[in-house]
Amino acid sequence: MSKSLVKMLVLCSVLHLLVDGLCVCCLYVMASSLSASHLVGIFLTYNVLAFLTQPLTGLLADSMERRHWMLLASVLLLTMGVLATSAVINFGLPDAGVMTVAVLLGMGNSLFHVWGGKQVAVTTGNDMRALGAFVSTGAFGLALGIVFFSWPVLYAALLAICVLSTAYVHLDVKAAETRSSILHSLHEQSSILHSSLFTLHFIALLMLVVMLRSLVGETFTGGLSKTSGLVLLLGFLSMLGKMAGGWMARRMGIVPMLVLVVLLAAVCFVFRGQGLVIILVGLFAVNCTMPVTLYLANVLLPKREGLAFGLLAAALIPGYLLAVL
Numbered sequence: 001m002s003k004s005l006v007k008m009l010v011l012c013s014v015l016h017l018l019v020d021g022l023c024v025c026c027l028y029v030m031a032s033s034l035s036a037s038h039l040v041g042i043f044l045t046y047n048v049l050a051f052l053t054q055p056l057t058g059l060l061a062d063s064m065e066r067r068h069w070m071l072l073a074s075v076l077l078l079t080m081g082v083l084a085t086s087a088v089i090n091f092g093l094p095d096a097g098v099m100t101v102a103v104l105l106g107m108g109n110s111l112f113h114v115w116g117g118k119q120v121a122v123t124t125g126n127d128m129r130a131l132g133a134f135v136s137t138g139a140f141g142l143a144l145g146i147v148f149f150s151w152p153v154l155y156a157a158l159l160a161i162c163v164l165s166t167a168y169v170h171l172d173v174k175a176a177e178t179r180s181s182i183l184h185s186l187h188e189q190s191s192i193l194h195s196s197l198f199t200l201h202f203i204a205l206l207m208l209v210v211m212l213r214s215l216v217g218e219t220f221t222g223g224l225s226k227t228s229g230l231v232l233l234l235g236f237l238s239m240l241g242k243m244a245g246g247w248m249a250r251r252m253g254i255v256p257m258l259v260l261v262v263l264l265a266a267v268c269f270v271f272r273g274q275g276l277v278i279i280l281v282g283l284f285a286v287n288c289t290m291p292v293t294l295y296l297a298n299v300l301l302p303k304r305e306g307l308a309f310g311l312l313a314a315a316l317i318p319g320y321l322l323a324v325l
Contacts, residue, residue: 003129004171005123011168012116013133015161017141019112022078022157023050023105024145025132029154030085042102049106051223051317052115057107058114058310062303065071068169070115075165076106082158113138117309119172126298126305127242132246132291136239139287143235147228199300203308206293206300207315213286216265220272220283237280241287249292261288 027046031039059069081104088097124130145153216220221234249257268282295306 007247008123008168008171008248009120009130009133011164011171012120013137015168017136017137017144018157018161018164019078019109019141020156021141021145021223022082022161023109024142025149025154025157026085026105028146028149029090029151030098033089037097042098045099045102045114046106047317049103052314053107053110054114054310054313055307056305056310057110058118058306058308061114061118061306067115067118067177067227068172069164070111074108074115075161076109077104077111078161079158081105082107082154097166101263114306114310115161116301118306121305121309122297126295126297128244128246128249128291129265131294132278132302134242135241135290135294139238139242140235143232143245147231156248203297203311206297207311209289210312211319213289214316215322216269217283217286218320220269220279220286222274224279233280234283237284241284242290244284245288246291248288249295254292258292261285
């Protein structure tokens, strides 16, 4: 990748960490002053909007030529969410104010993720290493937000998001003229997959894999007593696994890499009661598959990379709920 593409990828990845960190930080700051009934409602509303709306916002991303407006809309919604959080806490606004925060954060998060997934796929020619780098940082951002939530951290994250988003838009406008050749290369990858029935079945299979990955990942860590240090370690290993998965698939090939990590994850799952190290290795292995599933979804849905990202993101929720319940 060229230096300009590397810069854009770094900006997208850091923004992903900050956005997910800001959202969870905002929720945890507000949670300290809410009742249990409010907590269930706000977290449920946030997760439904942040994940289950991504197929719809993904379609919106696919239809936009100037997608930087989606990034700017996301930043605006997140800013309004932070301000609404401050109003709820300082002025004791009723239920409507609490739900407003959840809606603003959830929709801002949804817009950002499909924008980033689409941009990284298009600008890098669906490079699995780049896909892994982008999706990986969100996990660590969540861990940071959970452990270090506070007003100073929240406003520092918001300021950083505003500055980095402005920098990205500047770079994106300069690089726009080179994108058409990269986009042509990306769409050539899917030329042999022209069957609508095949595409439908394979996308459904990928969504099932993502759901199972979410279920297994949550099951690995479900019984642990999560101290602050462990939360950070789990977030870091999840990030490292997703990042490493793209490089491993690029070096080894998709099939050998998947066989290796699935076997490793299965062994760790069977023996997960034998110690923390086994759980951590299994969690790393499970996350290695993330960039591969995203890569394959993009190949199956040419010119619909936003929809591909959104469908896989939505598939995370059923697996998570099954693990929790």
